[in-house]
Amino acid sequence: MSTYPELKLFIGGEWRKTPEDLPVLNPATEEELGRLPHARVSDLEDALGAAQDGFEIWRKTPPRTRSDIILKAAAIMRARQEEIAQSITAEHGKPLKQARLEVIRGAEFFEWDAAEAMRVYGRVIPSAPGTKIAVHHHPIGVVAAFSPWNFPMSQPARKIAGALASGCAIILKAAEETPAGAIHIVRAFEEAGLPKGVLNLVFGTPSEISEYLIPQPSVRLVALTGSTIVGRQLTALAAQSDTPVLMELGGHAPVIVCEDTDVKRAALSGAVRKMRNAGQVCTSPTRFFVHESIYDSFADTFTERAAATVVGNGIDDGVEMGPTANDRRVPVLTDLVEDAVAKGAELRTGGARRGNKGYFFEPTVLANVPDTAQIMQTEPFGPIAVLNPVRDLDEAIAKANSVPYGLAGYAFTNRADYIDRMIDGVEVGNFSINTLEASLPETPFGGVKSSGYGREGGTEGLESYLTKRNVWYSSE
Ligand code: NAD
Numbered sequence: 001m002s003t004y005p006e007l008k009l010f011i012g013g014e015w016r017k018t019p020e021d022l023p024v025l026n027p028a029t030e031e032e033l034g035r036l037p038h039a040r041v042s043d044l045e046d047a048l049g050a051a052q053d054g055f056e057i058w059r060k061t062p063p064r065t066r067s068d069i070i071l072k073a074a075a076i077m078r079a080r081q082e083e084i085a086q087s088i089t090a091e092h093g094k095p096l097k098q099a100r101l102e103v104i105r106g107a108e109f110f111e112w113d114a115a116e117a118m119r120v121y122g123r124v125i126p127s128a129p130g131t132k133i134a135v136h137h138h139p140i141g142v143v144a145a146f147s148p149w150n151f152p153m154s155q156p157a158r159k160i161a162g163a164l165a166s167g168c169a170i171i172l173k174a175a176e177e178t179p180a181g182a183i184h185i186v187r188a189f190e191e192a193g194l195p196k197g198v199l200n201l202v203f204g205t206p207s208e209i210s211e212y213l214i215p216q217p218s219v220r221l222v223a224l225t226g227s228t229i230v231g232r233q234l235t236a237l238a239a240q241s242d243t244p245v246l247m248e249l250g251g252h253a254p255v256i257v258c259e260d261t262d263v264k265r266a267a268l269s270g271a272v273r274k275m276r277n278a279g280q281v282c283t284s285p286t287r288f289f290v291h292e293s294i295y296d297s298f299a300d301t302f303t304e305r306a307a308a309t310v311v312g313n314g315i316d317d318g319v320e321m322g323p324t325a326n327d328r329r330v331p332v333l334t335d336l337v338e339d340a341v342a343k344g345a346e347l348r349t350g351g352a353r354r355g356n357k358g359y360f361f362e363p364t365v366l367a368n369v370p371d372t373a374q375i376m377q378t379e380p381f382g383p384i385a386v387l388n389p390v391r392d393l394d395e396a397i398a399k400a401n402s403v404p405y406g407l408a409g410y411a412f413t414n415r416a417d418y419i420d421r422m423i424d425g426v427e428v429g430n431f432s433i434n435t436l437e438a439s440l441p442e443t444p445f446g447g448v449k450s451s452g453y454g455r456e457g458g459t460e461g462l463e464s465y466l467t468k469r470n471v472w473y474s475s476e
Pocket residue numbers: 146147148149150174175176206207208209210211225226227228229230233234248249250251281282328379380381
């Protein structure tokens with residue numbers, strides 16, 4: 001594909017190839033899109049040195065200049081929306097329409113944080129005559145960041161935006177399956193005039209890169225979006241050098257559907273949202289707990305809409321759902337369905353790989369799934385919905401909270417008493433009522449429990465990238 005960029009590392013302001021490379025595949029066709037160079041230890045050493053130098057320049061760059069450069073890069077990304085979207089669809093598989101929206105969302109993350117760069121206010125603390133006490137914010141230092149493959153452009157955007165707006169330098173290891181999204185971002189910053197070394201991009205063997213970078217004394221923050229298991233590994237590594245972490249991990253979002261709601265609207269929006277990005281979204285609505293009085297009609301409408309999802313190559317017009325993004329998801333999803341059915345769940349639609357080319361999985365609905373099924377505890381990260389009836393709101397809240405995750409949660413109701421009980425009772429970082437939206441650049445995004453800690457976005461979004469310094473001045 002002509003719009004797919006050449007794949008290289010970016011270290012100290014230079015694009016670099018290495019002797020070892022691996023293919024990047026189109027998940028809809030399994031065709032090779034390009035060869036991705038893998039970083040050696042010497043490349044990582046160079047990236048670290050470059051980031052340390054870049055940090056010394058960037059921390060002293062006035063916030064307004066930082067903000068201007070970030071805004072310029074975001075404008076370049078917006079202008080290249082179509083080219084970037086085509087690359088994302090080629091390497092990830094999502095429908096082009098969704099890829100176009102992702103590019104805009106990525107640009108918005110930069111725009112929000114660029115404005116926040118101007119608002120890193122400190123605090124003056126009332127004190128005795130002759131004494132002045134204030135709290136100053138300083139960029140934390142070099143950030144080692146790891147971004148996943150489900151949103152090839154907007155996931156790297158969040159981490160780069162937070163780091164650069166705060167005055168930090170960053171070494172990003174983006175996902176090896178979907179490198180082009182991050183490469184397009186780096187190109188935009190190169191053209192926008194970002195000083196060399198402030199933003200570095202590497203790919204390779206994930207464990208080798210994290211095991212080299214995280215213990216380095218000059219790395220002062222580890223930021224990951226990924227699975228809970230990898231989050232624990234990186235957090236343990238960071239603990240060896242007392243390095244703080246920002247962790248956006250898995251989710252297993254509950255949707256509580258109350259008896260007063262518009263059943264058709266809830267079922268249709270749930271089925272459409274579930275299949276977005278082939279379900280590979282950490283906030284994807286997955287466990288639907290539906291009041292028993294409306295369960296049958298909800299399940300019928302949901303299943304009909306899910307089964308009607310237009311599945312195909314994301315580049316083709318009218319496609320609503322592409323393949324899963326890599327060859328790892330189909331076997332995992334197949335096992336989860338087989339396990340649930342073996343334990344008594346009803347397979348309402350889907351449940352298997354579709355075709356024999358590309359990593360397509362059918363839109364799948366499981367009903368009346370017993371609590372013992374693995375899928376009730378394991379995030380599917382794929383196009384599978386679970387529909388279970390509940391007797392009342394207490395049962396629904398208990399079921400919602402019955403997983404180790406706590407990222408997003410949803411509800412459909414207009415009853416004030418129900419809303420009040422759920423806001424207090426559902427253990428998640430993001431709770432949405434009568435909508436399945438969970439995140440905007442201006443809202444703080446993150447989880448509780450095993451879904452991670454720290455927030456990206458909102459006025460809280462730069463906190464992890466900043467340290468606070470309490471400054472005393474005495475004139476006596
Ligand atoms: P994975 O956990 O192996 O990888 C997730 C990401 O972490 C990848 O981009 C990978 O490159 C990186 N990674 C893996 N091991 C690493 C290491 N030792 N050091 C540094 N980075 C490392 O899983 P996967 O098969 O790619 O994805 C499956 C699971 O990941 C899903 O079930 C889901 O829970 C989770 N995931 C979550 C998100 C999210 O947005 N929170 C995104 C993608 C994947």
